[in-house]
Amino acid sequence: MFAAFRFPACIAALFIAFLSLSSAQGPEVDDETILTPGAAKPSNESLLWGPYRPNLYFGVRPRIPKSLLSGLMWAKVDDFQSVQYNFRHTCEQGENMAGYGWEEYDVRDGGRQIIHDSDNKVDITTEFVKFPGGHHGGSWGVRVRGTPRDDAPAQLMSAVIFYTAMEGFGSLEVANEKDDLGIEGTVTLNGQSTELGDFKIDVTEGPSTNMHPPATHDSYAEKPLDRTMVSSFQVPEEAIWQTKPLLFTHMKEHVDSYIQKYGSDNPPPPWQVFTIGNEIRDGNLHIMQKVFMGAFEFDIIFSSGSAPETITSDDVTREIAAVTQSFSDRFSKVLAPQAPFTESKYLRFGKSMLSNLIGGIGYFHGDFVVDRSYAPEYEEENEGFWQETAEVRSRGNFAREGPSELFTSIPSRPFFPRGFLWDEGFHLLPVADWDIDLALDIVKSWFNTIDEDGWIPREQILGPEARSKVPQEFQVQYPHYANAPTLFLVLETLMDKMETLAGANGSPIEQVDPIRSTLLQDGSAISYLGELYPLLKRHYFWMRATQWGDIKTYDREAYSAKEAYRWRGRTPEHILPSGLDDYPRPQPPHPGELHTDLISWIGMMTRSMRRIAQTIGQEDDALQFKGYETAIIKNIDDLHWDEKEQTYCDATIDDYEESVHVCHKGYVSIFPFLTGLLPADSPRLKAVLDLISNPKELWTPYGLRSLSKKDEFYETGENYWRSPIWININYLAVKSLLDIAIQKGPHQEQARDIYTQLRKNLVDNVYNEWERTGFAWEQYNPNTGAGQRTQHFTGWTSLVVKLMTMPDLNSGKQDRSEL
Numbered sequence: 001m002f003a004a005f006r007f008p009a010c011i012a013a014l015f016i017a018f019l020s021l022s023s024a025q026g027p028e029v030d031d032e033t034i035l036t037p038g039a040a041k042p043s044n045e046s047l048l049w050g051p052y053r054p055n056l057y058f059g060v061r062p063r064i065p066k067s068l069l070s071g072l073m074w075a076k077v078d079d080f081q082s083v084q085y086n087f088r089h090t091c092e093q094g095e096n097m098a099g100y101g102w103e104e105y106d107v108r109d110g111g112r113q114i115i116h117d118s119d120n121k122v123d124i125t126t127e128f129v130k131f132p133g134g135h136h137g138g139s140w141g142v143r144v145r146g147t148p149r150d151d152a153p154a155q156l157m158s159a160v161i162f163y164t165a166m167e168g169f170g171s172l173e174v175a176n177e178k179d180d181l182g183i184e185g186t187v188t189l190n191g192q193s194t195e196l197g198d199f200k201i202d203v204t205e206g207p208s209t210n211m212h213p214p215a216t217h218d219s220y221a222e223k224p225l226d227r228t229m230v231s232s233f234q235v236p237e238e239a240i241w242q243t244k245p246l247l248f249t250h251m252k253e254h255v256d257s258y259i260q261k262y263g264s265d266n267p268p269p270p271w272q273v274f275t276i277g278n279e280i281r282d283g284n285l286h287i288m289q290k291v292f293m294g295a296f297e298f299d300i301i302f303s304s305g306s307a308p309e310t311i312t313s314d315d316v317t318r319e320i321a322a323v324t325q326s327f328s329d330r331f332s333k334v335l336a337p338q339a340p341f342t343e344s345k346y347l348r349f350g351k352s353m354l355s356n357l358i359g360g361i362g363y364f365h366g367d368f369v370v371d372r373s374y375a376p377e378y379e380e381e382n383e384g385f386w387q388e389t390a391e392v393r394s395r396g397n398f399a400r401e402g403p404s405e406l407f408t409s410i411p412s413r414p415f416f417p418r419g420f421l422w423d424e425g426f427h428l429l430p431v432a433d434w435d436i437d438l439a440l441d442i443v444k445s446w447f448n449t450i451d452e453d454g455w456i457p458r459e460q461i462l463g464p465e466a467r468s469k470v471p472q473e474f475q476v477q478y479p480h481y482a483n484a485p486t487l488f489l490v491l492e493t494l495m496d497k498m499e500t501l502a503g504a505n506g507s508p509i510e511q512v513d514p515i516r517s518t519l520l521q522d523g524s525a526i527s528y529l530g531e532l533y534p535l536l537k538r539h540y541f542w543m544r545a546t547q548w549g550d551i552k553t554y555d556r557e558a559y560s561a562k563e564a565y566r567w568r569g570r571t572p573e574h575i576l577p578s579g580l581d582d583y584p585r586p587q588p589p590h591p592g593e594l595h596t597d598l599i600s601w602i603g604m605m606t607r608s609m610r611r612i613a614q615t616i617g618q619e620d621d622a623l624q625f626k627g628y629e630t631a632i633i634k635n636i637d638d639l640h641w642d643e644k645e646q647t648y649c650d651a652t653i654d655d656y657e658e659s660v661h662v663c664h665k666g667y668v669s670i671f672p673f674l675t676g677l678l679p680a681d682s683p684r685l686k687a688v689l690d691l692i693s694n695p696k697e698l699w700t701p702y703g704l705r706s707l708s709k710k711d712e713f714y715e716t717g718e719n720y721w722r723s724p725i726w727i728n729i730n731y732l733a734v735k736s737l738l739d740i741a742i743q744k745g746p747h748q749e750q751a752r753d754i755y756t757q758l759r760k761n762l763v764d765n766v767y768n769e770w771e772r773t774g775f776a777w778e779q780y781n782p783n784t785g786a787g788q789r790t791q792h793f794t795g796w797t798s799l800v801v802k803l804m805t806m807p808d809l810n811s812g813k814q815d816r817s818e819l
Contacts (some may be wrong), residue, residue: 049137067170092414111127128142161276162711189203198305250287338807357795358435384588404794420795425488437517448535582718664711665691692758
């Protein structure tokens with residue numbers, strides 16, 4: 001079998017490759033230790049624990065900084081060559097997965113994830129469940145199962161590694177007696193910390209059906225593979241996240257010993273070679289390895305010492321079944337797809353999309369990089385300002401701040417495993433229908449990151465593990481950069497629910513979930529808004545003060561001399577803070593620019609603030625916001641409507657110091673409509689609906705393209721927001737169409753017609769691509785509908801769940817599918 005294999009040289013080369021690949025995953029570990037202030041326990045214990053390390057295929061931690069964390073790794077080990085590429089840990093886009101994600105998941109109960117690992121020839125299932133009780137967030141368990149894929153070898157050899165570590169103060173130790181041959185049966189760890197109390201972790205042997213590699217080599221006697229290998233380490237807490245390279249370094253030591261002992265004439269098989277040592281000792285990191293032949297199963301059980309009883313595998317089995325039934329029943333009640341999406345395939349699709357959105361929720365903690373130089377160039381008031389700001393940025397006037405913490409969902413586990421401000425508002429819209437308390441908990445977590453001026457970092461890159469996924473030039477956050485205030489969409493959803501529950505006569509009209517909707521009971525929502533209100537006001541007025549646009553200098557005629565807005569952070573190629581990155585804007589950039597999308601966002605934000613002020617009894621503030629809102633709506637028309645082009649446009653200053661429109665028909669052109677600022681009787685609405693429904697402009701059979709097909713910049717440059725279909729903007733369009741379609745008005749029938757077909761086109765295309773590729777995608781090709789860019793983009797693409805629950809108006813008008 002190994003006659004032609006040069007064992008020593010090949011194995012040494014493989015591990016050199018291992019270590020170089022692992023060290024390339026991130027920057028060097030910080031030398032300084034961060035002192036973390038104490039964190040308040042989450043008010044709802046059911047949210048304490050979860051797979052809150054979404055950058056990993058599976059990793060559990062509590063919402064407590066510097067606490068217990070764990071993770072899972074695996075690889076096919078039946079040859080020497082492929083292991084270096086196939087050791088799974090962090091979610092990566094280039095790992096040739098046939099799809100992975102949560103088929104069902106509720107953050108309070110648990111759920112089931114399946115990872116279809118093509119290269120490792122195995123499907124990994126993780127079934128995570130929670131057990132409430134006690135004073136420290138209860139207990140939890142996870143069942144790990146491996147099923148060989150259809151093309152797997154007859155005797156598939158798999159190495160599976162579970163590790164757990166204590167980052168901060170506390171203890172964690174292996175309770176089993178040390179055995180140089182490995183641990184038979186269950187491996188037990190005992191631990192303690194101030195926040196978690198006493199606890200234990202059991203890693204079970206699994207059922208008797210588990211099979212392990214047979215003894216075919218002398219090395220088996222010193223390390224039998226039907227046992228669990230355990231190695232303990234004392235690691236600087238800031239380096240624990242780098243467990244995978246640490247594992248490879250440790251494993252190489254044992255490979256070297258095999259080389260020295262057996263040489264190239266009698267090498268052990270690869271499943272014996274790629275193993276850790278049996279080295280139980282004191283430490284804060286403990287790694288456990290099992291080696292299986294064929295299918296396998298075992299449990300990892302965390303039992304809180306304050307819980308009424310210790311959890312067993314039988315308990316895990318029962319709870320898995322209960323969670324599955326509970327999730328299915330609740331989904332069918334709360335988020336059942338409406339016609340024409342009543343086939344069972346859409347139900348399965350909807351469950352998966354929601355589960356992966358919620359399964360992408362994570363808890364992040366650490367320092368972040370910020371430039372607080374407040375250089376005058378950052379005001380961007382001079383012509384050529386982008387050159388001035390680039391020069392200031394090159395000076396490196398940034399520093400670490402924090403630590404900060406954030407509880408948030410993420411756009412994509414493999415590519416964007418961190419919080420993004422404008423993404424999060426979209427993420428939370430489906431979540432709010434499923435669990436409004438969870439959504440509002442996350443909103444509050446975001447506003448807790450606000451600084452004294454009112455700035456919220458638009459991209460939350462907290463700690464070295466998060467930074468390892470971000471190029472260095474994009475790690476620095478700037479306190480003059482804003483981002484679309486989409487969290488206010490979630491607060492409007494809350495107020496809509498409050499009004500619905502109150503009913504026409506002030507009495508509740510539906511039963512609310514006692515666990516997931518506590519804020520909608522007993523006036524708690526009003527208290528929540530009252531507590532959040534000072535932070536909302538601070539952020540609102542920061543937006544107005546920092547993103548203002550110039551009306552007076554250029555003698556622009558408008559209803560209000562104050563309501564105009566311009567994104568800061570502009571370059572000739574991008575406005576990254578807008579979220580629409582490379583969407584065409586006036587060229588060259590000018591300090592006199594005014595941006596249609598930004599004034600529309602501020603208008604939505606103002607409407608939300610008015611409603612909140614009214615809800616909590618701040619009548620004087622409500623009148624003030626009403627005045628702002630009226631002025632913004634009027635100025636949108638005065639400053640951005642182009643009569644000739646019959647569309648809304650950005651504005652800039654020409655060579656004659658005159659204000660002129662620069663029109664690039666696309667998403668920016670319809671932002672007043674998208675943000676709900678055009679009433680059903682607006683004289684501009686007909687032109688907007690015509691633009692949306694014109695196949696030579698925005699309409700495609702798969703959704704609305706981001707830029708008109710007629711535009712000179714269509715499909716040019718990076719082509720990021722210059723043609724592709726984005727689900728978040730399409731969702732806003734469908735929602736606004738619905739709002740018009742259910743009101744009597746001159747454009748009701750046209751809106752109903754477009755709404756019906758656009759909703760169907762979007763859902764069908766995202767579903768078809770999910771079925772074809774195994775993934776939801778960041779964006780979709782306007783010519784073919786194919787998913788593209790980032791895969792496993794289960795952030796705002798999960799808005800298809802909301803689209804499916806919208807009503808079927810079924811206007812009976814001509815089907816627009818021929819377009």
